[in-house]
Amino acid sequence: MTDDVLKSFSKILSTKVSADIIKECCLIIHNYAIGPSLHAEKLVSLGAFDNLCNILINSNDSSVKQEATNSLTTVVSGSTAGNLQEMLKRDLVLKALCAALDLTYPEVLAHALLALENLLSVEEIAQYNPYATEWHVVGGLEKLEGLMQHENLVVSERARKIMDTYFYVPAKEEYQLKDKALDSPKN
Numbered sequence: 001m002t003d004d005v006l007k008s009f010s011k012i013l014s015t016k017v018s019a020d021i022i023k024e025c026c027l028i029i030h031n032y033a034i035g036p037s038l039h040a041e042k043l044v045s046l047g048a049f050d051n052l053c054n055i056l057i058n059s060n061d062s063s064v065k066q067e068a069t070n071s072l073t074t075v076v077s078g079s080t081a082g083n084l085q086e087m088l089k090r091d092l093v094l095k096a097l098c099a100a101l102d103l104t105y106p107e108v109l110a111h112a113l114l115a116l117e118n119l120l121s122v123e124e125i126a127q128y129n130p131y132a133t134e135w136h137v138v139g140g141l142e143k144l145e146g147l148m149q150h151e152n153l154v155v156s157e158r159a160r161k162i163m164d165t166y167f168y169v170p171a172k173e174e175y176q177l178k179d180k181a182l183d184s185p186k187n
Helices: 003-013 019-033 037-045 048-058 062-077 081-089 093-100 106-123 130-137 140-147 153-166
Strands: none
Touching: 003 019, 003 037, 003 048, 019 037, 019 048, 019 062, 037 048, 037 062, 037 081, 048 062, 048 093, 062 093, 062 106, 081 093, 081 106, 093 106, 093 130, 093 140, 106 130, 106 140, 106 153, 130 140, 140 153
């Protein structure tokens, strides 16, 4: 697919068109993102990724949000660590994934949680993960706590894994940001 065609799909995502057209564009972007990581990189650089994020944040149509979530999570899953860092710098992706966690479809929720885990793992080796902090700021921590009680086992286990990896439970039984410096042995 040429850059001009991708730009056209990206532009459609940012205009006021019917939900069916947006869903079709999301499906095409999803199918393109399944390819090599270069495809995900192109989708980010040409603006399609940002437009998918904006759809998730601003749309009131759950079927459109579902298709946008599928596309966004496929782009994230197919990305290199460098591309994931670029996505995180754009300040939209965590807000978009937080919005995706409002959907009710277990498969979509599981994919959104996997994308979140991939993004948070970018800074896993750091003492302090600024993206975990940002996730907390956008309201994601509360949504993850709720999903830990989800009836779908895949969703609840994935939410718990993220909470246990990037957040911890102190004595007062509340999840807070995990500071890896607290976990390191003292010399």
